[in-house]
Amino acid sequence: MSEKIYDSLIQLVGKTPLVRLHGYEKLHGLKAHLLAKVEYFNPIGSIKDRIVLRIIEDAEREGKISPEKTTLIEYTSGNTGIAVSAIGAMKGYKVKIYLQDGTSQERFDIMKAFGADVTRISDVPEIQDALKTTNNDFVAATNILKQHIRDRQAAGENIFFVDQMLNPLNAAAHHDTTGREIWDDTDGNLSAVVASVGTAGTTRGISDYVKGKNPDVKIFAVEPSADDKYLTGIHNFTDVPDERVPINIREKIYDEVFVADKEGAFAAAQEVAKTDGILVGISSGAALWGALQIASRPEYEGKKIVVVFPDTGLRYLSTDLFKG
The missing domain is CATH 3.40.50.1100 (Rossmann fold)
Incomplete structure (x- = not known):
């Protein structure tokens, strides 16, 4: 056998x-x-396991990220964040998740269990302002978060935005x-x-x-x-x-x-x-x-x-x- x-x-x-x-x-x-x-x-x-694995491994091949050095960031209604948290844990990455409001408690708890740092969007003032003017639109919030991440990258932080919304590898x-x-x-x-x-x-x-x-x-x-x-x-x-x-x-x-x-x-x-x-x-x-x-x-x-x-x-x- x-x-x-x-x-x-x-x-x-x-x-x-x-x-x-x-x-x-x-x-x-x-x-x-x-x-x-x-x-x-x-x-x-x-289903999000598929896209997260593809995005992370492609970024690794291109030398954009490396374990124990890069923090993976994503804005999610839950499943993508869970996949980033779990695959990040398997590969040795720190993970920061911004979680859409209104999602189930299980999703929050699962990401925390995988070791991710999870913040609900209601706790991020600049994104909340965008959501109030766009009827809680996911795309609008993603655009605001992307600029927030660009600012942090420009300041020298080693972070990588998974960006399921715009990443063509999705x-x-x-x-x-x-x-x-x-x-x-x-x-x-x-x-x-x-x-x-x-x-x-x-x-x-x-x-x-x-x-x-x-x-x-x-x-x-x-x-x-x-x-x-x-x-x-x-x-x-x-x-x-x-x-x-x-x-x-x-x-x-x-x-x-x-x-x-x-x-x-x-x-x-x-x-x-x-x-x-x-x-x-x-x-x-x-x-x-x-x-x-x-x-x-x-x-x-x-x-x-x-x-x-x-x-x-x-x-x-x-x-x-x-x-x-």
């Missing part, structure tokens, strides 16, 4: 499974086939891994992919890869309304000024947009936990709600629809997600 031993959890990032949602299909009387890309099988529990990681896996695992036999939009790196990367293989595959993007305060981790991009649209989705890479609300997203997450035993978070619930709209259309009867589940519901137990 040969040993199967990994040197690090880093080696386990990617290759997550596609799972048929038989119970959810039955509950809603669907004739389409819903396939969930279950990203909590990544070793740190979310979409590249999903093109090279997530999109490729979806295509390979379905043997190219799929009709649509549905994903919630945060930084839009997932949507952009998958779209570029899958449509590069078959332009007829439809890409559906799910967003919250502009004034939504409940669907944390995803971003409105159709009814905001151009400068507040995530850069990955400024070019139209999708075929249709669905606007999710708390009721639909929460109900979908609650239902799939009971029908298929898959416990997922808010952005997954929003994506599944969007997939339900598509799967209910007659033209998708007998066809495969992939829906991306970014993370586990275990990071939302302190919220109202599963209390309904």
Whole structure:
């Protein structure tokens, strides 16, 4: 018998499974086939493991950062910060996280457990001022933080901004891994992919890869309304000024947009936990709600629809997600 031993959890990032949602299909009387890309099988529990590993290792190859010398910094609604904290710990980096307000306590606690220095955005006055004038816009806050980091770098601090919002390696990681896996695992036999939009790196990367293989595959993007305060981790991009649209989705890479609300997203997450035993978070619930709209259309009867589940519901137990 040969040993199967990994040197690090880093080696386990990617290759997550596609799972048929038989119970959810039955509950809603669907004739389409819903396939969930279950990203909590990544070793740190979310789809963000992919992009963080790619960004950090690329920066290492280029000599931009080095363990025990560089501090990694990120602004996050949670999952990217958790991945930065964990991978930073594995590689020997100090980590500073700025955490979006309104996120679950679990996310804060997990990052602290990995040794990160975590600050909620409500404790950063200059970012709070930006948020007050932009309806808590994630992109606006990122831009303010970026200038704050530039000032610190100019003062000689050895810090590196992961910058999931603008770093092109975000979409590249999903093109090279997530999109490729979806295509390979379905043997190219799929009709649509549905994903919630945060930084839009997932949507952009998958779209570029899958449509590069078959332009007829439809890409559906799910967003919250502009004034939504409940669907944390995803971003409105159709009814905001151009400068507040995530850069990955400024070019139209999708075929249709669905606007999710708390009721639909929460109900979908609650239902799939009971029908298929898959416990997922808010952005997954929003994506599944969007997939339900598509799967209910007659033209998708007998066809495969992939829906991306970014993370586990275990990071939302302190919220109202599963209390309904």
